[in-house]
Amino acid sequence: MPLPSPGPDAHVLVTGASSGIGAAIARTLAARGYPTLLVARREEALAELAAELRGLSGLTSEVHAADLGTDEGLDTVRDLVLHDERVIGLVNGAGFGVTGRVAELADDDGRAALDGLVRLNVLALHDLTVAAVGAFVHRARSSRRTGAILNVSSITAFQPLPGVASYAASKAFVQSFSEAVHAELSGTGVTLTTLSPGLTRTGFADAAGTDAFDAAPGLAVGDAEDVAEAGVAAMVAGHRSVVPGLVNQLSAAGGRLAPRTLLLPALNAAMDWFT
Ligand SMILES: NC(=O)c1ccc[n+]([C@@H]2O[C@H](COP(=O)([O-])OP(=O)(O)OC[C@H]3O[C@@H](n4cnc5c(N)ncnc54)[C@H](OP(=O)(O)O)[C@@H]3O)[C@@H](O)[C@H]2O)c1
Incomplete structure (x- = not known):
């Protein structure tokens, strides 16, 4: 089993743990007996979750407030991954979306938001993954x-997406990079699993500035707890990737297989209600 059995020295570091899917993953790991290191910017929310997890499981949960969009924050968390011998698992959950067509986001504020998105969703995830791969394989x-x-x-990783072009491209990077590294790690005792959720009720829609999740049919919007359960089960088993839920699996297959010439104009029109 790639994720070692739970125990006092088998900690999992979870980024994006202050809300949504990251917090649900931390709860799921704690329910399975794993102590956690919780990372995000909002220290108070992390401290509340740490107290909740201690109450539920009796396990320690450490709070590490850090902004992964800054060099200082990323250095702090990378040091934990590289040098804290208790860390046997890493969950890169921190991320956010920006809605709007690129021409509308070309002013200073828009460019800053998109730059922040790439820093967090792509650069920070890549940096921490490389650090963890090196440390875990060495160990x-x-x-x-x-x-x-x-x-x-x-x-959104499975096809380009007008209206959230940078976000979808950031997730295409995550998907491609992570699946390739999963293959590279074969036989090393270390695994990398990719979790690809669809619309999920979290703080994501507020952060992305969209109310489209409220308008979407109920069946199309999942719960963070179900997503977390699917992700942690796949991580424990060392699977390459998991798309939770039938609707999302169909969407992912459609995104991969549909001809771009048909798909992109249709998505461009459909994304009017999303942005
Ligand atoms: N919800 C969806 O529909 C959906 C669908 C597919 C994929 N996802 C992905 O799921 C992941 C979790 O998102 P969510 O839906 O759970 O949204 P969320 O509730 O908004 O959670 C995002 C998390 O990322 C953290 N974060 C944001 N900026 C950060 C920064 N600069 N440094 C450190 N942490 C930062 C936030 O904490 P602080 O604000 O405290 O820093 C929060 O804990 C993201 O990667 C997202 O792209 C979400």
């Missing part, structure tokens, strides 16, 4: 202790 060779990584992607 697996020297002490035969396995390790596991879970990267949170999205079903």
